[in-house]
Amino acid sequence: MGYKNNRVGYQKEILTSRAIVRKNNYAILPHDGLVKNSIPGFVNVEISILGSPRLGANFVDCIATFLENGAQETGFGGDGVETMVYVIEGKLTVSDGEEEHTLETGGYAYYPAGVKMFMKNAQTENTEVFLYKKRYEVLEGHETYKVIGNVNDLTPIEYEGMSDVLYYEFLPTETAFDMNLHILTFKPGASHAYVETHFQEHGAYLLSGQGMYNLDNEWYPVEKGDYIFMSAYVHQAAYAVGRDEPLSYVYSKDCNRDPQI
Structure with a gap:
């Protein structure tokens, strides 16, 4: 059963997909092709794994729907692993086991490495x-610290x-942080100023709109609910x-580190 389309059984239409996967380079995972995954610790949560090392990423990101009483009970992240959550729609309670914060639509939380993030749905709706x-x-x-905020x-x-191209930065620009989450929003007709090629990699989840995306000098149609992975360069x-x-998307970006040789 699909994560978004909930489709099962025989279909009357020809099976097609906009998915493009170039491992270790780039990928587009359309919303219509996402599947539900089972991850220990997530209870009453529909979740789909997006970027991962198997795709070529140095991170893991997921899209998840917390159903009524949905929760992450064992802790997300932990030893050596930093975590972030962004609430696309709804209300989520996050905790480090001692202090709780309730995030509403647009809310986000960063937990530093070594601190597990426990989560639960804070409403009856999804x-x-x-x-x-x-x-x-x-x-x-240098050490990072917990950050709680809301994009609004x-x-x-x-x-x-x-x-007509607006940029939102979630985390402080302090050197301790080796990554950040951002939202980039293009009004209809707007675009990047140039075709970028850079060291950083991205995982981007489209929050709204439609667009054409250049990946490795190939143009692809994208829309709300799609996921894009962009590797270095x-x-x-x-x-x-x-x-x-x-066209608006939330995306990750590594930063503030000297490449190792």
Whole structure:
């Protein structure tokens, strides 16, 4: 059964897919092809694994729907692994086992490596979230700390000086943090200022809209609910298409570390 489409049984239409997978380079996983996974500790939670080392990523991210009484009971992350959660829609309670915080739509939490994140649905309706975890790259003399916030409380930045492309940064820019989550929003007709090629890798989940995405100099249609993985140095850029809804996605980015040799 699909994560989004809940489709089972025989189909009348020809089976097709927009999925593109170029392992260790880039991938597009359309919402219509996502499947439900079973992960220990997630109870009454429908979850689909997106980016992972099997795809070529140095992180793992997932899309998850917490049903009524849904919870992560054993702790997300832990020894050496930092975690983040972003609430796409709904209400989620997060805890480190001692202190609880309730996140509403747009809310997010970062827990440092070594601290497990426990989660539970804080309402009777479903709550959908984007989850991220990565092994923390230790930097001597620096330590991260728990961060709780909401994107609605952030001041957007005009991306590359463009008023119709807005950028939201979740975490502090302090050197201790080796990654960040962002939201990038393009109004219809807006685009990147140039085709980017860079060291950092991304995992991006589309929150709204439609667009055309350049990956390794190939253009692909994307829309709300799709997932994009972009490895280091892959060409990348986007145009927002459509009439009314902006193209918006939440995405991860590694930062603040010297490449090792």
